[in-house]
């Protein structure tokens with residue numbers, strides 16, 4: 565079988581570099597172009613020394629038309645608001661596109677100015693883009709040429725809450741998600757406030773009531789609940805002094821009695837055949853168990869006194885929260901076995 569030609573736009577960033585790392589050992593992939601902005605002209609393995617012997621390309625400036633012509637698939641890992649300008653020339657050139665940014669995740673264009681503070685330049689493509697959570701949209705993912713890869717917090721939050729919300733046994737408001745992320749979530753270009761001196765031995769909440777991932781989480785939970793009204797969540801992210809990892813703890817008010825064993829059975833049922841979700845019964849998720857992998861570890865407990873389900877998920881923000889998920893979606897889009905290039909455990913301790 566001829567190899568799939570893949571390019572990564574934004575390869576100098578953490579999300580793009582993680583995609584390059586996974587693609588470099590993927591048996592069906594030839595990496596064609598890797599691009600950068602301020603880092604253009606630099607060897608990929610000079611900026612990311614873990615890639616020595618695996619990647620010999622120099623990062624070039626992104627020319628979306630040329631990359632679209634040369635590639636079967638292009639991963640776009642740029643700051644949100646920049647990616648949408650690349651997508652049209654890439655698609656016209658004949659490349660499938662996997663957007664790791666947020667530019668095609670929301671179906672409603674009017675939500676972009678509210679949550680992301682930009683107007684969408686390609687709103688007609690929002691209807692075509694498929695939200696890339698395989699546990700929800702596997703069949704559509706197989707057929708699309710424009711894939712909107714989920715955000716890191718939404719990937720963890722949705723996988724934690726979906727079995728509960730789909731059961732109809734929970735309320736659709738009053739859901740609280742308390743989530744923590746490692747610093748790589750802010751990207752290599754994270755800038756002020758993300759240096760060692762300020763992050764080390766520190767813990768802080770941010771974007772309280774206003775984080776843009778709220779819209780994406782509500783969009784997918786509302787569709788999954790299948791009810792008349794929208795699902796609403798309170799989502800509060802925190803920055804913790806670790807490099808990678810997200811732990812999302814969701815407090816979901818129950819609408820009727822739900823014994824813990826039945827709650828766990830909902831997770832077993834939904835995720836029974838999922839290659840990258842591990843339902844824990846006798847242990848609790850921890851970020852380190854997913855480090856460097858595409859796995860999501862998830863569980864649920866029930867507090868009968870308050871009639872609350874507590875759902876907990878752990879992922880690697882750059883793995884299942886970004887590049888790992890993107891490669892899983894690529895496998896589906898090219899009819900490859902879904903776990904190709906991703907079937908390895910994380911790094912522990």
Ligand SMILES: NC(=O)C1=CN([C@@H]2O[C@H](COP(=O)(O)OP(=O)(O)OC[C@H]3O[C@@H](n4cnc5c(N)ncnc54)[C@H](OP(=O)(O)O)[C@@H]3O)[C@@H](O)[C@H]2O)C=CC1
Pocket residue numbers: 573574575576577578579580599600601602603604641642643644646664665666714715716748749750751752753754881882885886
């Ligand atoms: N980090 C994470 O855990 C996750 C990130 N994402 C999303 O992935 C995308 C990339 O994030 P991440 O890798 O963390 O960010 P980084 O800051 O690490 O990388 C950003 C990339 O975009 C390039 N870039 C920055 N500004 C411009 C510009 N004006 N024009 C063209 N290229 C530009 C950078 O090039 P250069 O370095 O050469 O200047 C770099 O390649 C974002 O949309 C982010 O929201 C999604 C899920 C998880």
Ligand SMILES: CC(=O)N[C@@H](CCC(=O)OP(=O)(O)O)C(=O)O
Pocket residue numbers: 644664665666714715716717745746747748749750751777801803
């Ligand atoms: C720690 C940290 O700063 N995390 C980032 C995650 C952003 C991200 O990954 O953005 P998308 O998933 O929407 O592309 C943040 O909260 O903005």
